[in-house]
Amino acid sequence: MDSPLADELPTTPALAGGGSAREEILDTMRTPVWIYDFETMRVVWANRSALRLWRATSVEALAARDLGADMSASVRTRLAQYRIDFERDDVTFSEIWTLYPEGLPTTLRVLFSGRRLADGRMGMVCEALAEISDTPETIRSAEALLHTSVMITLYDAHGHALYRNPAARQSLADSQETFAGRFVEPAAHAGLLREVGRSGAGLRQAQVFTGAGARWHEISVRRCHDAVSGQPALLVSETDVTAHKAAEAQVRYLAEHDTLTALPNRAALRAEVERRLAAVDVVGQQAAVLFVDLDRFKTINDSLGHSTGDGLLVVASRRLREAVRADDFVARLGGDEFLICLTLDGDESRAVRVAERILAVLDQPVQVGAIDLTVTASIGMSFFPRDGRDLDTLMRHADLAMYTAKANGCARWAAFTQAMKADVEGQLQLESQLRRALENGEFEVFYQPRIAVAGETIIGAEALLRWHHPSRGLVLPGGFIPFAEKTGLIDKIGACVLREAALQQRAWADEGYDVSISINLSARQFRDPRLPQMVADVVQETGCDPRRLQIEITESMLIGDDNASTACLAALAALGLSIAVDDFGTGYSNLGTLHRHPIDTLKIDHSFIATLETRPALAELIIGMCRLLDMRMVAEGVETEEQLAWLKARNCDEYQGYLFSPAIPADHFGELLRRQAELAAGFADRPDGRSPLWDLVPLVRRESDVEWTTGAEPSKIRRLVIAGAVEAFVRRD
Ligand code: C2E
Ligand code: MG
Ligand code: MG
Numbered sequence: 001m002d003s004p005l006a007d008e009l010p011t012t013p014a015l016a017g018g019g020s021a022r023e024e025i026l027d028t029m030r031t032p033v034w035i036y037d038f039e040t041m042r043v044v045w046a047n048r049s050a051l052r053l054w055r056a057t058s059v060e061a062l063a064a065r066d067l068g069a070d071m072s073a074s075v076r077t078r079l080a081q082y083r084i085d086f087e088r089d090d091v092t093f094s095e096i097w098t099l100y101p102e103g104l105p106t107t108l109r110v111l112f113s114g115r116r117l118a119d120g121r122m123g124m125v126c127e128a129l130a131e132i133s134d135t136p137e138t139i140r141s142a143e144a145l146l147h148t149s150v151m152i153t154l155y156d157a158h159g160h161a162l163y164r165n166p167a168a169r170q171s172l173a174d175s176q177e178t179f180a181g182r183f184v185e186p187a188a189h190a191g192l193l194r195e196v197g198r199s200g201a202g203l204r205q206a207q208v209f210t211g212a213g214a215r216w217h218e219i220s221v222r223r224c225h226d227a228v229s230g231q232p233a234l235l236v237s238e239t240d241v242t243a244h245k246a247a248e249a250q251v252r253y254l255a256e257h258d259t260l261t262a263l264p265n266r267a268a269l270r271a272e273v274e275r276r277l278a279a280v281d282v283v284g285q286q287a288a289v290l291f292v293d294l295d296r297f298k299t300i301n302d303s304l305g306h307s308t309g310d311g312l313l314v315v316a317s318r319r320l321r322e323a324v325r326a327d328d329f330v331a332r333l334g335g336d337e338f339l340i341c342l343t344l345d346g347d348e349s350r351a352v353r354v355a356e357r358i359l360a361v362l363d364q365p366v367q368v369g370a371i372d373l374t375v376t377a378s379i380g381m382s383f384f385p386r387d388g389r390d391l392d393t394l395m396r397h398a399d400l401a402m403y404t405a406k407a408n409g410c411a412r413w414a415a416f417t418q419a420m421k422a423d424v425e426g427q428l429q430l431e432s433q434l435r436r437a438l439e440n441g442e443f444e445v446f447y448q449p450r451i452a453v454a455g456e457t458i459i460g461a462e463a464l465l466r467w468h469h470p471s472r473g474l475v476l477p478g479g480f481i482p483f484a485e486k487t488g489l490i491d492k493i494g495a496c497v498l499r500e501a502a503l504q505q506r507a508w509a510d511e512g513y514d515v516s517i518s519i520n521l522s523a524r525q526f527r528d529p530r531l532p533q534m535v536a537d538v539v540q541e542t543g544c545d546p547r548r549l550q551i552e553i554t555e556s557m558l559i560g561d562d563n564a565s566t567a568c569l570a571a572l573a574a575l576g577l578s579i580a581v582d583d584f585g586t587g588y589s590n591l592g593t594l595h596r597h598p599i600d601t602l603k604i605d606h607s608f609i610a611t612l613e614t615r616p617a618l619a620e621l622i623i624g625m626c627r628l629l630d631m632r633m634v635a636e637g638v639e640t641e642e643q644l645a646w647l648k649a650r651n652c653d654e655y656q657g658y659l660f661s662p663a664i665p666a667d668h669f670g671e672l673l674r675r676q677a678e679l680a681a682g683f684a685d686r687p688d689g690r691s692p693l694w695d696l697v698p699l700v701r702r703e704s705d706v707e708w709t710t711g712a713e714p715s716k717i718r719r720l721v722i723a724g725a726v727e728a729f730v731r732r733d
Pocket of ligand 3: 636
């Protein structure tokens with residue numbers, strides 16, 4: 001066969017034909033020697049004693065054996081490593097190997113060295129030094145050391161390697177590497193040695209240099225002695241934990257980041273912001289916490305679907321990130337809420353500039369799929385340390401400021417002030433005051449006369465709630481109903497009004513007056529599925545005439561869950577009550593919806609009556625719609641004779657307004673009814689042709705909680721000032 005080796009070893013004729021003395025010596029040597037080809041995984045040459053060892057009859061027969069066929073993966077990588085070792089350095093090393101000639105295990109100490117084959121590729125010369133006749137235990141442990149993926153190195157006291165198993169050799173970046181040189185972070189090496197110094201052993205995870213770049217290894221070190229020299233040594237075993245580390249990092253990343261926007265989430269926020277606040281505190285600087293909340297996001301989500309909402313959030317978060325510096329912190333709190341923490345190296349003006357930039361960038365149209373959207377945001381901010389020294393306080397205050405920005409019309413920023421806090425405290429106070437008001441009977445239902453336009457007689461009343469506040473005097477509904485709705489107190493308050501109105505209807509009916517009473521319902525009450533039953537119970541318990549009770553709802557209550565409102569209105573109508581739509585013309589109800597429900601009355605909002613003189617076309621339009629829907633027409637807020645004349649000319653059915661009377665207490669109203677009856681009997685035919693109703697006006701004027709301006713011309717608006725100038729003392733609704 002051809003010589004497997006380059007010049008330095010015997011040439012073919014010599015080997016095959018027994019040429020040179022060197023070859024003969026090699027062939028007759030008692031030490032088995034063979035040459036292994038890494039690529040073909042075959043023995044390409046062997047001397048006689050190696051042939052005996054391999055139980056082969058000739059070199060050709062041995063070369064015909066494919067050693068790669070049943071080679072284990074660990075042997076394969078080890079051989080690949082040897083090849084690399086030989087390419088890199090002129091090394092020779094010995095190891096205990098077990099060969100399986102014809103399947104029979106034979107354990108040997110083999111000396112390996114690299115030699116170029118004739119064609120220049122790297123081959124391996126193997127010399128079997130001795131057959132090992134140790135105990136199976138020793139043989140097996142030696143084998144294990146060779147095959148394990150754990151990297152085992154014995155270092156001398158100076159950190160030079162005395163022994164490396166194949167796995168350790170394979171991982172080396174540099175074959176001359178010392179223990180210290182292995183570490184990416186010198187501190188990790190020093191720490192480990194300190195541990196060994198203290199307890200004789202140490203364990204830690206550290207980054208080390210390897211042939212495959214920097215990797216994370218778990219390194220265990222034990223103090224020992226070199227069995228050969230008896231000198232102190234370190235036995236080091238390493239396992240690669242890079243994949244573990246990466247998985248750990250991935251888990252941590254997922255736990256601390258929002259999957260949709262990739263921003264840090266609420267869980268990550270506390271540690272990060274607290275760290276920043278502490279750093280700012282040390283150098284005596286300021287920081288700002290910004291709460292960013294998208295306006296109308298829920299509407300977009302509900303109407304255009306969640307995937308559109310998600311798309312919008314992704315774009316918005318990207319824009320937020322771009323609106324701040326790379327070292328500023330942006331997190332998603334959840335939903336459409338974001339938090340930004342800015343470190344301020346100067347005054348607070350940077351926070352304002354950032355807020356304005358955010359408002360500007362968010363205002364740009366967003367394309368989500370085929371949909372073009374615009375979204376605005378409301379921003380609240382608070383400053384460290386002025387508005388709070390801890391994260392919770394700063395977040396609470398930024399949140400408050402954000403709500404103020406929303407209440408002021410959205411698409412703006414607001415910075416926290418102590419007044420906002422006072423406002424909230426005021427709300428808390430209001431809540432407890434409202435509860436007390438219910439217990440102490442501070443509420444009173446007033447009644448505003450509803451007058452037939454044609455006959456000019458009182459035919460009904462609207463129940464309007466008043467609150468006799470112990471220190472503020474009379475409070476109108478605008479000052480507490482919205483708040484009662486928000487806190488849910490309206491359920492109780494509304495039930496009281498209904499019962500009171502029903503009792504009053506019964507009382508006036510008992511006196512012989514046929515008065516229809518209308519009651520305002522809040523959206524919350526209307527949505528309560530127990531409402532029809534509650535009304536039925538009240539009717540039953542009070543003995544009132546349900547046909548003389550009217551429920552007022554607003555257009556907005558009809559938008560949304562159509563089935564629920566249909567069922568509720570049908571149930572109320574079935575009880576005999578009539579239904580009116582209040583403030584008609586200010587909402588967005590579609591005529592189809594109105595037509596589908598058992599609605600009999602439309603109350604034209606007072607704003608259309610107030611602008612009759614300047615914009616009569618609007619009022620005409622509303623009246624036209626009432627006619628179209630063929631419903632009873634009621635005008636609200638009639639204050640002048642001209643308005644009344646206009647309504648009369650258009651056959652409006654009913655009106656309410658200061659022209660005749662504001663809402664007054666029940667006993668005054670009762671007196672009006674009695675006087676009206678007397679006057680009607682006594683003045684059947686008045687000389688001026690006008691209704692006796694107008695003779696009642698002085699009675700109304702006597703009403704204590706209103707004060708009429710005097711001297712006004714009769715045909716001009718009679719203005720009224722509510723005594724005590726009660727205005728809403730809660731700014732936010
Ligand atoms: P609303 O149902 O539209 O009631 C008419 C409001 O207009 C009343 O205000 C009434 O006093 C006022 N008003 C009457 N005539 C005139 C007029 O000629 N000119 C002007 N400018 N205003 C006039 P009020 O009593 O302050 O009630 C405000 C709103 O509070 C009511 O509007 C109603 O929506 C709500 N509300 C009143 N009582 C209750 C209640 O018991 N429950 C619920 N849920 N809401 C109520
Ligand atoms: Mg009303
Ligand atoms: Mg109204």
